Amino acid sequence: MDQLPPGITGNVKRFLSGSQKDALQWRQIKTLKHYTNAFVVQDGKVRSLVVPFLSTAHIKEVQILLGMKKRGWGIGKYNGFGGKVDQGETPLEAAMRELEEEAGIQAPLEYAGTLIFLTDDVEWAFHIHIYRADSYTGTITESEEMKPEWFSASPDTTDLPPIPFERMWETDEAWIPLLISKKTFIGRADFVGPKDQSKPYKWWYGTVEDS
Numbered sequence: 001m002d003q004l005p006p007g008i009t010g011n012v013k014r015f016l017s018g019s020q021k022d023a024l025q026w027r028q029i030k031t032l033k034h035y036t037n038a039f040v041v042q043d044g045k046v047r048s049l050v051v052p053f054l055s056t057a058h059i060k061e062v063q064i065l066l067g068m069k070k071r072g073w074g075i076g077k078y079n080g081f082g083g084k085v086d087q088g089e090t091p092l093e094a095a096m097r098e099l100e101e102e103a104g105i106q107a108p109l110e111y112a113g114t115l116i117f118l119t120d121d122v123e124w125a126f127h128i129h130i131y132r133a134d135s136y137t138g139t140i141t142e143s144e145e146m147k148p149e150w151f152s153a154s155p156d157t158t159d160l161p162p163i164p165f166e167r168m169w170e171t172d173e174a175w176i177p178l179l180i181s182k183k184t185f186i187g188r189a190d191f192v193g194p195k196d197q198s199k200p201y202k203w204w205y206g207t208v209e210d211s
């Protein structure tokens with residue numbers, strides 16, 4: 001197995017890796033701070049589409065709920081719902097709290113993967129615990145931080161917009177398909193550049209194998 005980036009442990013299999021500048025090394029991880037990110041993915045949702053001159057077609061599709069960040073770092077980007085794990089909380093408790101605060105809903109979240117994110121402006125590594133749920137309760141509600149919107153992961157069959165990867169954190173396109181297909185993943189992305197223009201220069205994603 002090739003050498004794993006610092007911070008990646010476990011029985012993992014490389015899925016994708018890359019580098020904009022091979023000469024640059026992984027950043028040193030001094031401390032970790034824990035964050036969460038939660039996604040609702042409705043697989044097999046039946047929608048009715050009116051087909052001109054024919055009739056109504058019933059199609060099954062995969063829908064994913066994303067939020068457009070309205071303030072702070074990452075403003076304008078689409079992401080899952082989440083934030084810092086507070087003292088005394090487990091990551092799952094924090095993910096449930098943040099989902100409710102930012103999107104107004106409750107969901108039976110399950111662990112989906114881990115993303116380690118490092119950048120220039122911050123001396124710690126973000127350890128992001130990523131969760132997903134197949135269903136939710138409550139009413140999806142826009143908050144001060146996030147504007148929730150549904151997207152389709154099966155764009156050929158739908159009138160919902162496709163997942164807007166061009167308006168997400170750059171390497172998310174690598175792991176969102178793993179999240180959707182319920183393959184547990186772990187990854188790391190190191191960014192460089194000023195806060196609002198930072199770009200990934202080195203990344204690695206793998207799937208977590210059963211031991």
Ligand SMILES: Nc1[nH]c(=O)nc2c1ncn2[C@H]1C[C@H](O)[C@@H](COP(=O)(O)OP(=O)(O)OP(=O)(O)O)O1
Binds near residue numbers: 117171
């Ligand atoms: N999907 C994602 N892909 C990625 O590569 N980096 C991400 C990411 N989601 C978050 N990050 C990184 C960048 C981001 O600034 C940092 C903190 O994540 P958040 O935006 O969730 O935290 P916030 O600063 O909004 O925390 P709160 O104020 O507690 O809500 O982690």
